[in-house]
Every structure is written in C-alpha cells, then in structure tokens.
Amino acid sequence: MHNKTIAVLGAGYGGITAALRLARLLKKMPQYRIYLIDRNPFHTFKTQLHEAAVRNVEVSVPVQNIIRKTSIVFIQDSIREINTAKSKIILSDSEIGYEYLVIALGSITNYYNIPGLQEYSLSLQSLEDANAIYEHINGVCEEALLSTREDIRQDMLRFVIGGGGLTGVELAGELADLLNKKAEIASAGFQILLIEGGSRLVPNLDERMSEEVSQRLQGKGVKIITNCRIVKRTIDAIALSNGDILKAYTLVWTGGIKAGSIIESSGLTTGQMGRIIVNEFLQAEGHPFVYALGDNALAINPTTGNPVPAAAQFALQQGRLVAGNIYADICGRDKRPYKPKVLGEIVSLGRHLAVGWLAVPFFKKVRFFGFIASLLKTAIEDKHILLLKKESRNWIDWRG
Ligand SMILES: Cc1cc2nc3c(=O)[nH]c(=O)nc-3n(C[C@H](O)[C@H](O)[C@H](O)COP(=O)(O)OP(=O)(O)OC[C@H]3O[C@@H](n4cnc5c(N)ncnc54)[C@H](O)[C@@H]3O)c2cc1C
Known part of the structure; x- marks a missing residue:
C-alpha cells in the first residue's frame, strides 16, 4: 500500500512539526509513508539547553510520545549522507529512497579553525x-x-x-x-x-x-x-x-x-553558514522535491530582503509551511510562499530574569525587562509544547 516516501530528517523544532502536520494532512492518502529520522530517540527543547547545562533540568521528550497514534515511522539512526542525485538517504547500515525530502538537521558549532578551540572547549x-x-x-x-x-x-x-x-x-x-x-x-x-x-x-x-x-x-x-x-x-x-x-x-x-558537513556534500546549493539556498516555498534551489527549513534553510524575509535568523520560532513556522506545501504539491494545488512572522525575542538571564520584546498588535514592539520578561519567556516555551500537543493530538505527558 505504501509506495511513496516522504523522509523528514531531524526531529527538532522544524522536523517534528513538519512530520506531524504531514501525517494529519495525508491521513487519507496511505500510499504516502512518512519517515522521521533522528540520531536521538528524543525531541530536545533546544532553547532551554542552557538550563540543562547548569541545573540539569529535563529538556527533552521521547519522540515516540509525540508521534504515537500517527502514521509516522520513526527511525533512530545517524544520517551519514544525503544523495540528492539518487534521491536517497544513507543511514548507518541501510538506505532510504524518497519522493519528497525535508531537511531539518539544525546546526553544529562553528570553531572557525581557531587553534585548539575544538579540542579544548x-x-x-x-x-x-x-x-x-x-x-x-x-x-x-x-x-x-x-x-x-x-x-x-x-x-x-x-x-x-x-x-x-x-x-x-x-x-x-x-x-x-x-x-x-x-x-x-x-x-x-x-x-x-x-x-x-x-x-x-x-x-x-x-x-x-x-x-x-x-x-x-x-x-x-x-x-x-x-x-x-x-x-x-x-x-x-x-x-x-x-x-x-x-x-x-x-x-x-x-x-x-553552521550547517553540518552532510549538507555540504548533499549536492544542494548552500550559502551563508552552509545553509541551503531555498526559494519562497522553501524548496532547495533546483530541487523541487527537496525542502529545507529551520537552521538549515537560507530563507529570505521578503519584507527586509535579509536572511531569516536561525531561531526556533522560524523553524516551527517553516515546518508547518513545508508540510502544507508538500501536501499542496501532491494535490496539484498552489503552494504558499514563506513570510516570516517575527513574534519577538526574549533572552533569559537566569531564573526569574529576562530582557526582550514581543510584537503586540497596535504597539508593534513592546519591550519587557526583569521578572515579567522571564514569565513571558516561560510562556513562549510552554506555547511550543502546546503547539506540539495540538499537532500530535495524542501526546503523553512525559513529566507525569
Ligand atoms: C542554548 C540555546 C538557546 C537558544 N535559545 C533560543 C531562543 O530563546 N529562541 C529561539 O528562537 N531560538 C533559540 N535557539 C536557537 C534554536 O534552538 C534553533 O534555531 C532551533 O533549534 C532550530 O531548529 P531546527 O528544527 O532547525 O533544528 P534542531 O531543533 O536543532 O533539530 C535538529 C535535529 O536534527 C538531529 N540531527 C542532526 N544531525 C543529525 C544526523 N546526522 N543524523 C540524525 N539526526 C541528526 C538532531 O539530533 C536534532 O534533533 C537557542 C539555541 C541554543 C543552543
């Protein structure tokens, strides 16, 4: 029954959102199988990693808890190579062919060849x-x-x-x-x-x-x-x-x-920070069946002409759009162009302290400082969990 594959690489913010939405949109098209591939068995709330680094707090949730009761097939494995010429993904000891590919592998650290930095930091x-x-x-x-x-x-x-x-x-x-x-x-x-x-x-x-x-x-x-x-x-x-x-x-x-070396060797055109150059529908340049999103995509904000920053809020938006565009393509409908919504930016400075701004209707940009800002930061993180729950519909709360 399954004879067409959509491979989603990376179960971070963008990838898991895209996979969940695709599963919902394609519910009545069982000929499409959605593979979600990540080296880890969990989805990481990366925007909270600094809290895990200092306070050892829980910042991940098993992927299976999020995708249960969906048609998504999760593969825990390291992706070794993306071969766009042959439309296949090479894993540790197997390979997967695809009809559509979504690349959402996030970033790695850039050491800029500074002597000793990678070894001793x-x-x-x-x-x-x-x-x-x-x-x-x-x-x-x-x-x-x-x-x-x-x-x-x-x-x-x-x-x-x-x-x-x-x-x-x-x-x-x-x-x-x-x-x-x-x-x-x-x-x-x-x-x-x-x-x-x-x-x-x-x-x-x-x-x-x-x-x-x-x-x-x-x-x-x-x-x-x-x-x-x-x-x-x-x-x-x-x-x-x-x-x-x-x-x-x-x-x-x-x-x-920067983007990892897998992206560099994928045959796709890359730009700044090794990100994949994409068109307004987030398709990789010259590859209509390959989509990139989040930190991996060099998407351009049509209003400013500048690249969209590497940030969770944009990965989430792009995950939803890419799923919609693949579905539109399958159904022969028009795809939607990407227009980033800049919701704001809040920087936490420890517990109960943050600084940032949010886009508020009529006021455009409202700044927040201190405890209020930290409450808003927590609310944004909770909103991500809520959105995932909404996409998943069958979420098991892992915190018990
Ligand atoms: C400490 C910290 C704080 C941050 N705070 C904020 C913030 O407050 N607000 C904000 O908007 N952004 C913040 N960011 C940035 C944000 O986390 C990223 O922009 C976002 O995670 C990008 O989402 P993504 O879906 O592109 O990739 P990710 O969420 O990074 O997901 C990539 C996934 O791909 C998997 N993967 C990678 N390579 C392979 C491979 N070879 N094989 C198999 N799996 C692989 C990884 O395991 C991971 O699950 C922060 C980042 C950090 C590190």
Missing part, C-alpha cells in the same frame, strides 16, 4: 553537550574546593564563555545564579567572563536592550569583554586578540554555528 548545541557542561562545572567546582593552592583554585573557578550571542548570554546568566548560590564557591571567589568579538551583546536586539542585558549580567557578577576575539586555546589558557592570556580550565564556546 565545551559547546552547547545538543543535550549531550549540556550534560557534558553540567558534569564539568560540578567536577571543577569540587576539585577547586579541594585544592590547597590559591592560584590553581582561581584558575579552576574562572569560567569563560566565548561568544555573547543568545546562547552565551543565557548560559552566563544561569551560571552566575548557580555559582552565587553555592556558598563555598562564592566565598572561594569565582569569575565568569563573557567574551564577545563585536561591540555589544546579542546584536539581534536593539542597542537599548543589548545595554540592559549587559547591565543585568554585570549585576550578577559577570565580567563582559567586548571587541575582543579568542585567537588560540590550549588545555588551560586562552589567548585573546588584545594580547591578554587568560588562565582557565573552562571555556564554553558559543561563538558561532
């Missing part, structure tokens, strides 16, 4: 990364308290974050809360340094909000160094572009992302 792009940071921070704190040498203790308690974008800033806020709360660590004296190559933190935000982010972080004891780049990392030191050498056991690199 932690990153924050996956749950595995978050767990590694959590273990590392706890381990280094314990060791520092046991050390009898003041200089070594100080180096151990110097936490450096490279990159003052959203991820770096959110991690710095969480980490400051944690270390300030650990009485022994606070009295031993710790340092959190946030190093940013540009002139201000979170450049996506306007200057006023960016300044607010800096002030709030400094209020928590985070030292911010702007206009400065990391140029080399060794096992226990960091060389900066201003000539300084920082001794530090911990460097979390949050300074850049």
